Amino acid sequence: MSAIDFLLINLQMVLVLGLSPLIVGVIRRVKAHLQCRHGASVFQPYADLAKLFRKEPVISTTASWIFPATPYILFSSTLAASLLVPTIIAPMPLNFAGNIIALVYLLALGTFFLMLAGLDAGSAFGGMGSSREAIVASLTEPALILSLFAVALTAGSANISAIVYKTAILQGIVLDPPPHLMALVALFIITLAETGRVPVDNPATHLELTMIHEAMILEYSGRYLALVEWAAGMKLMIFLTLLANIFAPWGIATTLSPSALGLGLLVFVGKVVGLAVVVGVFECMFAKLRLFRVTELLGAAFILSLLALVFFYILRV
């Protein structure tokens, strides 16, 4: 691994760490506007994180070592997953370390520990959150893998960087529009489910009837909460990056020249902020679904990705 690769990995890390709170801030700001509130600045999540890191954390006397260890594992697994997803340049130097399956399972590693941590404090809220997360995660995972695979077929590769790179060098001409569109819609639904947005979950609630992710992390405070929130922001950013760069990799750098990288950075920030606005608008347009109606939504995502697969082959024949 050359020095440039190492530099690129660090650049990507800084980008993901630095930009993810902004995405959360943008979504909140959009929601506030649409609800006719003034809303906090888009940079508020940075201040929140800084405050949380300085606060004294409280740990339940009931909890075991799983509880304080989880935020670190969640943080590292999410950040590791983000290193597999190209942001401003494709292919990524760590491309070889894992493909779409590795991405999905790295994220699952974090979810696994988060669900355990939900049970660890012994409160019913945490258990409820973990239990609901279990069903949502179980139903999203097959749809996620199938939709990514449908896109991978066009590129002839299951490595995310290769998918992005091959679409990017075609200069924006998507080879198979119908399968891509279906996979895009499926992945958008999955994004909402995986990152705990309305209509699957509500990130702004603390009502026991509705919360999923918030219930799991209810016992966290201080630096632990900061790490968990940061990881949640990074996960959101991973999914928005997937949406942006798999389906519209235009502008992403395919060479190492400074101008290409600069353009890539600008276009990338524009794309994810744009997608964050879309997510914010969606959150305002829809009400949260009842937990057992979520299955229908995720079923639709699964069927769409299946259709994407079928269409890919049918159109090729």
Added chain:
Amino acid sequence: MTIFLFLALLLAYACGMLLPLCFPHRPHVQNVMAHGSAAVAGCLGIVLGLIGLLAPEPLVWFLPSSIPLLTFSLRLDSLSAFFVLTISLVGLAVSVFASGYVREFYGRIPVSLLGFLYNGFLLSMLLVVTADNAFFFLIVWELMSLLSYFLVVSEHEKPDVRFAGLFYLIMTHVGTAFILVTFLMFYQETGSFAFEAFRSADQSLPEGLRTLVFWTALIGFGTKAGIVPLHVWLPYAHPAAPSHVSALMSGVMIKTAIYGLLRVYFDFLGGPFPWWWGFVVLLVGTVSALLGVMYALMEHDLKSLLAFHSVENIGIILMGIGTGMVFYAYDMPHLAALGIIAGLYHTLNHAVFKALLFMGAGSLLYATHTRNMEEYGGLLRRMPWTGLFFLIGAISISALPPTNGFVSEWLVFQGLFLSLELPSLFLKLMLPIAAALLALTGALALACFVKAFGISFLALPRSSHARKALEVPVPMRVGMGFLASLCLVLGLGPAVVVPLLDRVSEPFVGISIAGRVFEMGGWTLAPVSGEFSSLSTPVLAIVLAGLTGLGWGLAYVLGGKGKTRFYKTWGCGLNVTARMEYTATGFVQPIKRVFSTIYQPTVKLETEFLEESHYFAKRRHFEFSIEPIFLKYLYHPILGFFSTLAARSRVIQGGNLSLYLAYIFVTLVFLLMVMG
């Protein structure tokens, strides 16, 4: 040289079987002798397995007997050696564990007898995978079944254990009957019981017979492996056995069926077979994987839960092998090798983590004397080592990186994804759907092990059993620790494992792919090409470790080394007690509801109201059960049919001696007429 090693192995098992019998009434001595010998044999077996894997030619030993058709011939080719290695690795760890666990039985069950059966069981499994004669194979196969039956009914004073044993005995013999038929068909064609003859017969068999062999072998070995719908005995029998035996049964005994299937399909039948064979195996695997994990989720007896997960993992193994068979049928040897390697890798991994988890369950049973998860809780603080090892096993079986379960499941996924190379549109669509169902299986397994670990080890103890639990003795921890570290090593070392497995698949598909699946000097696993997909668990592990450090550093830099306050959990103004915690039943309730078509749950809720008002309940009775659909719609009708048949045919039993003599006479006359 290896013959001496093999003889030493036999001697070690013989010592383990017989020495304890020489020290009556000294359970501790018996325990140490039985399990010490088994551990030594395990070490020898590991060496033997490695030698067999690396040997350029199969090693053959031959011992004629005076019984016609039977020769005691043994053959150690790479496939056998791989299974010898798997059995020995698990056998070694389980034997160390057992030397602690069996103390539980002092005074209740004769330890010498247990040791005799235990060593005999291990030995019979080794002979099953090395036998080179169908007659001999059937004898040791039957021996393995019977010895495991006796081990299952160790605690025969309990009625449910006796039922489980009987159920197992019947089902395993149904399976053996089908295997017997398989071999008889070969015998009919070749006139010999030697596997060598079967092997050379492959192409000459008529097409119809080959198809028949495919089905009988699938049913016969499938019964032992526990494929759906022949799995029904497994969740009864495996939990009923003492935990160290459960570990062996789930970890390695069911794998002998995988051995049998590979032996018959690739070694005996060989040649080009129709694509639908592979598809059937893949389908059976997918259904087993999905239904196995679904039933596991609803199980709150920790050992039954693990037994259902064996059904799931056998399914995943068959998915790998089925994919390999599909590619083999289309003459794509590279991809066929990939599928078989994925299946074998998962075989080894499942043996390791399932044995580990069963030993963990045994430790919990040892410490709390209950198998019901709803009575555990808070055990991570009381049993930190057991908890840590169980957690590693849980992460591995949930296929999370960078453990071994992840690597093998990843390989299975790659095989399914590479369906894009197949010429058939039907298979191009079916294999990715199987991949999606594998993803669902994986996600449900993850949920199941969050439940298993979270409810058992975290939060507050839910019963006095759990409150008083103590960490288990050192030998038990050593056995578990060994397999837990293997989970990590096998996850980080595909660069070493895959070339070994390649030696197993090479004779079947004709080519070696060891040189083609690695890039970057072995750091990256890249089936077909790094262009298509690649994985590097060592790099992922390094990145994960580094980033965890980064997270810690960031927390330190941004927040300083602040103090942490410890305080009780907020319980809405009340003190949190174990009764407020989420239960295992509650945890899986959403899943049960979403998949209610499969579970067919029946809920009975009776409420008794106060006489004064119908708004105040005096007493509530809640009952809930899940319909085991295969028992109800498949097995009960068959059972009913045979019961009726038996009842009908009872009329011929007159109870009169002269009547029976008349029967004999009539039969004799009939036979003379027919034969004459």
